[in-house]
Amino acid sequence: QQQVRQSPQSLTVWEGETAILNCSYEDSTFNYFPWYQQFPGEGPALLISIRSVSDKKEDGRFTIFFNKREKKLSLHITDSQPGDSATYFCAARGNVGDNSKLIWGLGTSLVVNP
Amino acid sequence: EAAVTQSPRNKVTVTGGNVTLSCRQTNSHNYMYWYRQDTGHGLRLIHYSYGAGNLQIGDVPDGYKATRTTQEDFFLLLELASPSQTSLYFCASSDAEQYFGPGTRLTVL
Numbered sequence: 001q002q003q004v005r006q007s008p009q010s011l012t013v014w015e016g017e018t019a020i021l022n023c024s025y026e027d028s029t030f031n032y033f034p035w036y037q038q039f040p041g042e043g044p045a046l047l048i049s050i051r052s053v054s055d056k057k058e059d060g061r062f063t064i065f066f067n068k069r070e071k072k073l074s075l076h077i078t079d080s081q082p083g084d085s086a087t088y089f090c091a092a093r094g095n096v097g098d099n100s101k102l103i104w105g106l107g108t109s110l111v112v113n114p
Numbered sequence: 115e116a117a118v119t120q121s122p123r124n125k126v127t128v129t130g131g132n133v134t135l136s137c138r139q140t141n142s143h144n145y146m147y148w149y150r151q152d153t154g155h156g157l158r159l160i161h162y163s164y165g166a167g168n169l170q171i172g173d174v175p176d177g178y179k180a181t182r183t184t185q186e187d188f189f190l191l192l193e194l195a196s197p198s199q200t201s202l203y204f205c206a207s208s209d210a211e212q213y214f215g216p217g218t219r220l221t222v223l
Contacts, residue, residue: 034211043118043204043214044157089156100145100164101172102212106156 003027004092006105014113019077021108023090028071030092034102035064035075038087047088048075080112117141118215120205126221133192135218137205145208146188148172148180150201151217157204163188195222 003026013019023033034049050057050064050073057064061080066073077084087109091102117140127133139146147162159172161180169180177199179191192199200222206212 041217043206043217045214046211049211100162100170100208101159104157106154 002106003103004090004105006088006090006108008108009106010109010111012111012113013080015080015082017080019080019084019110019112021075021077021088021090021110022072023074023105024070024072025092025103026071027092027094027103029094030103031095032093033064033066033073034091034093035062036089036091038089038107044089077110080110082112082114085110085112118205118207118213120203120215120218122218123216124219124221126223127195128223129196131192131195131222133195133220135190135192135203135205135220137188137190137215138186139188139205139207139213140186141207141209141213142185143207143209143213144185146182147206147208147212148178148188148190149204149206150174150199151204152201160190192220195220197222 005024007022031052035047036044037047038044048059048062055066061078063076087107089107090105119138121136148160149157158174160178161172162170163182182188203218205215
């Protein structure tokens with residue numbers, strides 16, 4: 001079963017718009033949520049992360065909004081640029097059991113048209 | 115920033131062939147991971163290790179062996195490659211965050 005779900009599978013926005021990527025999870029013990037960005041031909045790279053004690057994390061044009069009660073989070077990319085076109089993965093990790101593993105979503109493919 | 119390198123970057127083999135994928139990290143991270151990435155499946159964990167000589171089984175281990183020879187080096191072995199193992203393979207190392215290598219594209223004919 002997919003413990004971390006992402007939607008939409010793909011998203012197209014115009015340059016300058018805000019892209020919203022969604023993520024939800026099943027396990028209430030998850031307490032750390034990184035988002036990774038992957039460009040074609042490259043490995044994923046950490047973009048931004050949030051811990052469950054916070055409801056918002058901002059880094060430049062990238063902001064995570066976190067709702068612990070609903071087990072949902074979203075990545076907002078404001079003023080989207082063509083260079084933001086990539087696949088974005090939401091992941092999760094808890095502190096129960098094997099906390100050396102990340103649980104990965106299937107990714108959202110973002111295209112930003114100029 | 116952690117540096118993770120992988121070799122080869124591309125590999126073509128035949129069914130039943132023997133393949134070794136190599137990964138090296140230079141930041142003395144304890145944890146190293148092998149993933150495969152396939153369209154529609156995201157990143158799937160094959161094996162991982164928390165130090166030299168240690169091996170932990172991941173979520174999709176069948177058909178794969180792995181060995182961590184040193185703190186820096188982690189190898190993925192496919193002893194009887196099958197077409198279903200055609201994939202993009204990533205290695206990662208981790209302290210708190212995971213840092214990924216550039217990937218190896220493996221084709222099994």
